[in-house]
């Protein structure tokens with residue numbers, strides 16, 4: 001489907017905005033990158049260029065210098081969105097901040113420009129109340145970090161979002177190599193962050209209760225479920241775990257239906273301070289003197305290999 005997008009505005013140039021800008025520019029779009037200060041924008045452009053060079057070196061991008069030439073910067077939201085066909089907002093995760101930004105974008109953007117939010121878990125029904133002129137063109141398009149490498153984008157329409165907005169956003173995202181999923185109902189945290197939060201709570205609790213070290217919890221996930229999850233989700237995984245009876249046998253006779261250990265799992269909704277402290281100490285012990293940059297590079301090189309194996313050209 002033709003999405004009619006040529007010019008993209010990335011509003012908010014932090015970690016996530018930088019990834020989006022790199023992806024859109026490398027895919028041939030004219031990009032305006034916006035943030036609060038020139039200083040932030042200078043830093044952001046350096047990171048955007050580094051992302052694009054990394055993608056190009058990995059054989060996943062085109063001409064980086066041409067892409068850089070397609071990126072403009074501004075500290076004005078109105079200026080950023082004035083001629084945009086698609087806006088990807090990635091400002092702080094707060095209804096107050098996002099609603100102020102949406103009110104401004106809605107006033108200044110062309111009537112048919114889509115206003116997509118990177119929010120990790122806020123609801124579009126609430127955010128779009130601030131877009132009084134055209135709430136129907138507002139949608140959540142939630143990426144996963146690092147945005148320029150992880151394929152998933154979760155599309156979550158609000159109550160007033162039009163089907164056309166969802167369809168055009170889906171087509172645009174597919175066109176830049178993303179793998180979109182569309183929520184049928186709005187829930188905070190969408191699909192993947194809710195699943196991740198369930199695992200994360202238990203991971204924190206296992207360390208807090210001193211069942212295992214931070215290093216062993218990470219190792220167990222990487223070497224066990226994680227290696228399967230890279231190729232299939234929980235449903236297909238358990239279908240294959242049920243033997244000849246597949247998922248039906250697994251659901252009725254084995255698996256978690258009556259597992260007693262479920263009762264012993266974490267149910268808190270505010271992370272205990274002891275778990276916070278043990279997580280911070282445990283990660284510090286695990287990473288030693290490796291810098292965040294080194295760790296990111298190590299992660300991104302492996303992500304590229306996985307992308308090639310699992311998603312590219314398939």
Ligand SMILES: NC(=O)c1ccc[n+]([C@@H]2O[C@H](COP(=O)([O-])OP(=O)(O)OC[C@H]3O[C@@H](n4cnc5c(N)ncnc54)[C@H](O)[C@@H]3O)[C@@H](O)[C@H]2O)c1
Pocket residue numbers: 011012013014015016017034035036040077089090091092093094097101118119120121142143144145
């Ligand atoms: N960090 C992640 O792993 C991740 C993953 C997916 C989605 N998200 C979501 O993406 C959004 C951005 O997250 P981030 O990690 O990039 O945060 P960040 O703090 O790195 O970047 C946010 C940027 O927004 C800018 N900003 C804040 N208010 C603004 C305003 N009024 N106008 C213009 N710019 C403004 C800030 O100056 C900052 O540069 C959040 O909604 C977050 O939940 C984050």
